[in-house]
Amino acid sequence: MKSERRNRLTARELRIWRDYIETAETIRSELSARMQRDSGLSTGDYQVLLALSEADRHRMRSSTLATHIGWQRSRLSHHLGRMERRELIRRQDCPTDSRGAEVVLTEQGLRAFRRSTSPHFLAIRETFLDALTPEQLAAAAELSAALREHQTERKDGGHDPVP
Amino acid sequence: MKSERRNRLTARELRIWRDYIETAETIRSELSARMQRDSGLSTGDYQVLLALSEADRHRMRSSTLATHIGWQRSRLSHHLGRMERRELIRRQDCPTDSRGAEVVLTEQGLRAFRRSTSPHFLAIRETFLDALTPEQLAAAAELSAALREHQTERKDGGHDPVP
DNA sequence: AAGATTTGGTTGACACGTCAACTATCGCAG
DNA sequence: CTGCGATAGTTGACGTGTCAACCAAATCTT
Secondary structure: OOOOOOOOOOHHHHHHHHHHHHHHHHHHHHHHHHHHHHHOOOHHHHHHHHHHHHOHHHEEEHHHHHHHHOOOHHHHHHHHHHHHHOOOEEEEEOOOOOOOEEEEEOHHHHHHHHHHHHHHHHHHHHHOHHHOOHHHHHHHHHHHHHHHHHHHHHHHOOOOOOO | OOOOOOOOOOHHHHHHHHHHHHHHHHHHHHHHHHHHHHHOOOHHHHHHHHHHHHOHHHEEEHHHHHHHHOOOHHHHHHHHHHHHHOOOEEEEEOOOOOOOEEEEEOHHHHHHHHHHHHHHHHHHHHHOHHHOOHHHHHHHHHHHHHHHHHHHHHHHOOOOOOO
């Protein structure tokens, strides 16, 4: 492991990095504001509702749901609390495991989800897809792929080869 | 303005969109965790400290600072409150405008900032730059540029041509 | 079966963001 | 000078995220 002293960045590298991260952030917040305005849902709400709407009988075990959308259990629990207050979902005891909770989509939740999809897609189109040529779109795909691969490499090939 | 009914997305478009936004988000949170671990600073702290460290006499009017880093005044105010508790900055009355506040970098804040830069750059290198070939880096630059340009177009060419 | 460990889920504390309301000063039009 | 709108900054409420602590039921171990 070298000491890696020369970790300076060129001005160009720094600018590309900042543009990348700030642009993504801006788009994220723009989309979230539009979702809120158009349908009263946050992107978090949307992820949860999407998963439930596709689930068998519109219900899912809490931890399954968490894994499915890649959230930590505690985050999901907090979020479900807020969604439950708005009656978008309901929590009920799980019949097969008395520790567990089943998250169930309510009628109201389903309606809200359905109302939101079209504006949601439109927003993605307008804030992201419309901005890019087909070549740039392909480049975006490649870029994300490269970044994600690098992430998993760093996780896997990382330290601590597991006891 | 057409009714834009066919706002469906292809599976590929949707995948590219999600990969883009999720990848950026993952990198963002990875970087933020590393910053926290390495130097006890958040990226927000870093932005504030960076601006102050470059400012004349290490001080800046609050609203100037807000504009400089592109935050809303209220966000800055909350954040400064937290940073002041940790004694990274100080707030003092502005001599020329008694409404105003000057934000001053403390010794401790400056030290924290200096300690953080190297790990910060290293993290950017490792999580972002190292993942990309020179061509991909250029593509990233182009991509962000296209997205930002589209954003400003939508803002400017937007509704409400100002009374 | 008793005891230890893992798993499922909630909770509380806190950082961070946005929005809207509020106070106080500034600066200008009359 | 008065009065009024713009500006500076703070505050409170609330949504969102993370972390660590916690309880209880399930599962493994001997």
